[in-house]
Structure formats: C-alpha cells, structure tokens
Amino acid sequence: MLIAGLDIGTTGCKISVFKETGEFAGKVYQEYTVIRTQNEHEVDSSAIWAAVRQIIRKASDQYGVINGIGITSFGESFVLLDEKDEPLHPAMLYTDPRGQEECAALTAKLGAEKIIQITGLNPHSMYSLPKLMWIKNHRPEIFARARRVCLMEDYIVYLLSKKAQIDYSLASRTMAFDIHSLSWSKEILQAAKIDAGIFSIPVPTGTSAGKIRRALATELGISEDAEIVSVSHDQVAAAIGSGVFEKSLAVDGAGTVECITPVFSDLKHIKQLAENHYSIVPYIIPGTYVCYAFSFTGGALVKWFVDNLAGYAAQQAKRKEISIYRELEDNWGNAPTGLLVLPHFAGAATPYMDAGSKGAIVGLTLANTQHDIHLAIMEGVCYEMLLNIRQLEKAGIMISQLHATGGGANSRVWMQMKADVLNLPVTALQSVEAGATGSAMLVGVATGIFANLNDAAKLMVVPKETYYPRREVHEEYLKYYERYQMLYQAIRPLV
DSSP: OEEEEEEEOSSEEEEEEEETTSOEEEEEEEEOOEEEOSSOEEEOHHHHHHHHHHHHHHHHHHHOOEEEEEEEEOSSOEEEEOTTSOBOSOEEOTTOOTTHHHHHHHHHHHOHHHHHHHHSSOOOTTSHHHHHHHHHHHOHHHHTTOOEEEEHHHHHHHHHHSOOEEEHHHHGGGTOEETTTTEEOHHHHHHHTOOGGGBOEEEOTTEEEEEOOHHHHHHHTOOTTOEEEEEEEHHHHHHHHTTOOSTTEEEEEESSSEEEEEEEOOOTTHHHHHHTTOOEEEOSSTTOEEEOEEESOSHHHHHHHHHHHOHHHHHHHHHHTSOHHHHHHTTOOSSOOSOEEEOOBTBBOTTTOBTTOOOEEEOOOTTOOHHHHHHHHHHHHHHHHHHHHHHHHHTTOOOOEEEEESGGGGOHHHHHHHHHHHTSOEEEESOSOHHHHHHHHHHHHHTTSSSSHHHHHHHHOOEEEEEOOOHHHHHHHHHHHHHHTTHHHHHGGGO
C-alpha cells in the first residue's frame, strides 16, 4: 500500500511517495511559471492543477497504485472560481504589492489590535483578505462572478474530491480566520464586506475529504478508494514531519529559507508576538499553536555565495575531487570567524519584516579568505535566529531542542555551529523532506495505517545525529552576537 504527500510550492509542486512501512519510495517534481512585474506577482492556478495531475500520474506509473494523498501548500495565494469551477483571475503571491490600501482601510476600521487578537496576525497586505478586497474594488466584474475562494491546498483538495474544506493552519493565512473559535471571523469579514460563505469549510489539520473522484482516479492511475486529505500550510507539515509535538520543541527548517517553528499553548502574549511579526497558527494538537521565526535567506545565501564568489574554492574542490561545501567547511576552527554578516540579502523577515533592508559583510581584511566568508554567512544566519529566539523568549516561548531538516541539516559544521550559537541541542533528521513526511504521516493516520501520529513518527521520523552546545564555544560566539544585535540598526540608515 502506498501513500503520498503532495506539496504545492510557489514555483513547482512535488509528490513524495511512501510505503506503508514508512519507507520513502520516491518523488516526482514539476515546475510552473511565476510571472513577476513591478506591480503584479502572479501564478496561474490552472497550470498548478495541470502540474498536479502530471506528477500524480507519473508517480503512479513509477511507484505503483497510490491509496491516499495528503495536500499541503504555500500560504496566502488564492483562486477565485466561477460556477463551473473555472479560475477567474491569476493567483496573487504574497509578495504582490496590491492590497496595501485595502489593508490600511480595514485596519483603520477595526484597529490593528482587534485584528491581532482575532487572527494572531499583524495586519499586512501579504495576506489573502486585503488582496481579495482589492479584486472586489478594482475588478468588480470578476468578483461578481466568483462563487468560491480557495487557497492552494483546498483548491487541489476540492478538484480531487469535490469537498470544499480548508485546514485551520492554512485558513489562518487569510487574515480572516478566528484562531480562538476556529472559524471564519464574522466581524472581520463584515468589515471587509466579504461573504463568509464564499470560503471553504475550516477543518482540523489532517481531515479526510473523502475518496477521489472516480473519473480522476482512472485518469491518474490511482486507487478509486484513495483518500484525499487536507493537510496544512507547508511549515506546519514540516513541524509534523519532524516529530515536533511537545511544547518547548521546535523544527529548524534549514532550507532555502531558514525557519524555526516552535510549539506553544499560551496566548497571553499574542499582541507582543504579532507586533514582532510572529504569526500564530493553530496546530495539530488541540489547544496548541505554532509561530514562524524566519530569515528569507538561509541556504539561499550560502548558494548565492557559492555560485558567485567561491570560484577559487570551486577549483580547489575539483582538484581534490570533493564537494565545494566540504572544501569550504573543512577549515572550520570551531571558533567564530570574527566577521559579521547581516543576512538580509532578500530583505529582513522576523522580527523586522523590512523588505527594504539589505545584506552586509562587515569586518573584512586582506587576511580573510573565501572559507572565512562562507563560514561567516552561516554564522550570520545563526545569529539572526538567536535574535529571534530571544524575542520569542520575551513572549514566554521557551525552546529546549531543535529538530533540523532541509538541505542545511546535512552540514555537520552548520549543525554544530547552530548548537553552539543557539546554546541548544540540535537533532538532524534522516529525511530532508519533512513537509512530505508530515503529509504522508497524516494520510497514514486518516487511512488507518497508523493508529496515531506518534506511531507514525516512530517509523518515519528518524534521528540521524544530535549536536550538543559547547559552553566555551557558545561564550565566544556571544561576544560577537552582542555586536550583531546592533548591526541592523547601524546598516539600515545607510542603504
């Protein structure tokens, strides 16, 4: 019996197939085009649906009959469907500049604190609701034809099963969801003049939408009894797939974006969290939540350096017949480089959310090498996450251990560096596909393969190695972290 996790990303979708024993069987990936202009950032939802059908068909051809699919997706972007379930408008990405005036108007009407208290979000035009208001205001003829609004998870779930449901974690990315009552906020939607009935029904993460449509099962080559499961926002799926179920645990998503996602239950600091741009999201365990502390550049910054500035190291690696990453990391001396890197090369994420912030490398001398800069970039990401962890601690969220996943978890140097800088044990997991693993775990529970998530985790969440902080090294890093805390304020007025 095969189960699968389907992950809808911004630029491509991926299906990961697992055996009922929890063993990874393989994956299929398909890209689609994102269109970005100065005023519009969009993706064609029809292209996403076509890509989804292609990869499911390819996966069934390569790995066998699939008996259940869980869907997770990126957040915020939505699809407007007409009475024939045809898209009416391209899906706007969270970076799309439209909706700013609508967000300001809604905030002026309700007050930022009211929106924060209901949604756990600091009002921002990145979320779905302001952009939906923009369409109503600027494309009224299109909005008038809309019969349904879906985010990407419930869009694909709906097309596969004809059940219009959205899990709580993704619903919270709309800025229209009440995280306390776990329902659409009548107060916010009335203020926005949007009918709540246009949205899908909110359901708990991991809820089955029933069987796949029979005609699609034939087209895609999967079981007619295949369960379609609403999983979650992609970061929540990664937390589940990392076995992060207890308060004080957090997943460290060491991928293109660096994201720490802790579990907590106390909402008394909701205002403080939201004002520092930590969005509060309902989690899989009733009464618990997660939030996202992240940097736009984690692995992306390391790759940028390797692709653009590490030519000599690349030559040396080729001569030695080793990877360039090993070449750059082999000289780590278990001590700070003495350089400071502000990793805002794609703007600043939490706690600033400053798109205009720029990156910087400070402290260079003629004695520094490519190896030093590479390691300093890794240090800068660690310092940025320590800054976030300190902010979370002020709001009562205490982290005792990280479970690391993503490509960065394969670097023993970076994992040890994180443990030393953050002063936390960091456990790297065998699977770098935490989101896909989490999706498959929930499908396994929904289809009865696993009794519960803990049983699924015993098979599918496999620790690879735990890195423990070293007190003396941590104290050395702290000396540089004290300076790092001042770096953003020093650099920002200059660029």
